[in-house]
Amino acid sequence: MSTPRAAPPRGPSPLRRAGVLARFPLGVLVVSWQYLWRVTALHRAETSGDESDLPPALPDGLCDERSKMLTDGAGPMFHRRFRVRVEDSPLTAAGMTDAVMANLNRVAPSSVAVFHKTRGPGGPPRVGDEYRVQMPGPWDGPVRVVHRDPLSLRLGTLQGHLEAGQIEFRSRELADGGLEFGIEAWSRAGDRMADLLYSRLRVAKEMQFNMWVHFCLRAAAVAGGRVAGGVHIVTRSIPEALCRAGPAASRTGG
Numbered sequence: 001m002s003t004p005r006a007a008p009p010r011g012p013s014p015l016r017r018a019g020v021l022a023r024f025p026l027g028v029l030v031v032s033w034q035y036l037w038r039v040t041a042l043h044r045a046e047t048s049g050d051e052s053d054l055p056p057a058l059p060d061g062l063c064d065e066r067s068k069m070l071t072d073g074a075g076p077m078f079h080r081r082f083r084v085r086v087e088d089s090p091l092t093a094a095g096m097t098d099a100v101m102a103n104l105n106r107v108a109p110s111s112v113a114v115f116h117k118t119r120g121p122g123g124p125p126r127v128g129d130e131y132r133v134q135m136p137g138p139w140d141g142p143v144r145v146v147h148r149d150p151l152s153l154r155l156g157t158l159q160g161h162l163e164a165g166q167i168e169f170r171s172r173e174l175a176d177g178g179l180e181f182g183i184e185a186w187s188r189a190g191d192r193m194a195d196l197l198y199s200r201l202r203v204a205k206e207m208q209f210n211m212w213v214h215f216c217l218r219a220a221a222v223a224g225g226r227v228a229g230g231v232h233i234v235t236r237s238i239p240e241a242l243c244r245a246g247p248a249a250s251r252t253g254g
Helices: 014-036 093-101 192-200 203-222 240-244
Strands: 042-048 074-087 114-119 130-134 141-149 152-157 163-173 179-189 226-238
Touching: 074 192, 074 203, 074 240, 093 152, 093 163, 093 179, 093 203, 141 163, 179 203, 203 226
Parallel strands: 042 226
Antiparallel strands: 074 179, 074 226, 114 130, 130 141, 141 152, 152 163, 163 179
């Protein structure tokens, strides 16, 4: 006898959506203030993307009616890679990943993002665990752990999220003995209202940018190392039409 599936959560109500947007200017102000006082060098590059920038398909068993796919979003997708070189850390790459994942709130900027686990046992994130990330912006919402290995963690958005996409955190050991921590995000506004703030006015896009820069710097500190050479960020913009087609935009995982 099969167990009936729980009804998927409803999206944000108009009142909640208005509340999120009302908090948005405060979040922008906080992150902008932090940006002004940051002395770390930022190396940014922006270019156009193509089909190769689409996110990986969700694994079987982790893609269901609650998953929020690219096809559920609006506007263009932004494929972003953040990376920092970490020197003088006593950890291996796997050790750095474990240190970061032990407490996501230790590396996330608490003024604009707080992770609350809503499904799964206590402790570090595991495949199938779910979180609600509370943020004063249009990407506040639920996510699910869709991949975890010794070096990386990937999250996928769920219905009710004001963004559609995936994000992966990973560490690796460099040939010369240093470490690298990276974040790769495939993100698209969850609806037309969020698209206005995210890709049209660019305010939300910059807020997200500063959040993940902060995350990279804190990851290096948590690993007991120091950032060398600043933070490198590459952003590739993918047209809306490509987000409506392709294997990575479908609900069938591999």
